[in-house]
Amino acid sequence: MRVGEIVTAGILALLSIYMMYKASANGIGYTTGTGPQGGFWPFWLATGMLISTGFIALNWVRRATPQSRSEEPVLDRFGVKTLLLVGGGIIGFVALIDIVSMYGAIAIFLLYYLKLLGQHSWRLTVPMVVLFPLGLFFFFEGLMQISMPTGLSFTDPVYNVLYDIIY
Numbered sequence: 001m002r003v004g005e006i007v008t009a010g011i012l013a014l015l016s017i018y019m020m021y022k023a024s025a026n027g028i029g030y031t032t033g034t035g036p037q038g039g040f041w042p043f044w045l046a047t048g049m050l051i052s053t054g055f056i057a058l059n060w061v062r063r064a065t066p067q068s069r070s071e072e073p074v075l076d077r078f079g080v081k082t083l084l085l086v087g088g089g090i091i092g093f094v095a096l097i098d099i100v101s102m103y104g105a106i107a108i109f110l111l112y113y114l115k116l117l118g119q120h121s122w123r124l125t126v127p128m129v130v131l132f133p134l135g136l137f138f139f140f141e142g143l144m145q146i147s148m149p150t151g152l153s154f155t156d157p158v159y160n161v162l163y164d165i166i167y
Contacts (some may be wrong), residue, residue: 001067002060004074012108019043031095085117094132095100101151101159152164 020043027037028044042124060068068161075083089112096105114125140146150159 001070001072004062005067006057009053009060010162013050013053013057016046016053019046020050037166071082089113089117097149097151099151101155102148103137104151104155106136107133137162 018141023039023043023046026042028039030036030040059065091108092112095107096108099105100108105154110129110132111125114120114128114144115122136147140148150156
């Protein structure tokens with residue numbers, strides 16, 4: 001686990017630096033009267049991630065956590081199975097975005113993750129699958145005025161109703 005921890009921290013640090021570089025092309029400042037520039041949030045989130053990887057590396061050097069002292073393999077059989085199930089779900093989520101929309105893909109992913117992987121009750125799963133994507137829709141489309149992919153044309157009736165609520 002020790003090697004896996006520092007390798008993961010290094011990869012995340014490199015990704016953070018890359019994201020900071022790409023975000024800075026859109027401006028990372030805050031303009032009075034108009035708000036944050038295009039790269040403001042991505043840049044500062046990536047900065048937070050970079051700082052977090054620094055703390056992981058510091059703990060690794062100091063051997064301050066059980067993981068940083070462990071010589072066990074990073075993934076056992078259960079870990080590999082979990083990685084494949086969760087990773088497969090994420091790949092499925094991304095593949096569904098252009099078909100059933102961003103919000104439909106989120107709902108399907110939540111259904112898969114909560115009911116199949118997490119084995120939660122329908123009493124928890126159904127409200128989460130319905131309310132969380134709806135909340136995201138109203139936040140992004142209504143409040144932030146940011147349009148997400150709407151999928152194929154069969155999703156249009158749902159979006160027509162939701163857009164009528166916003167506008």
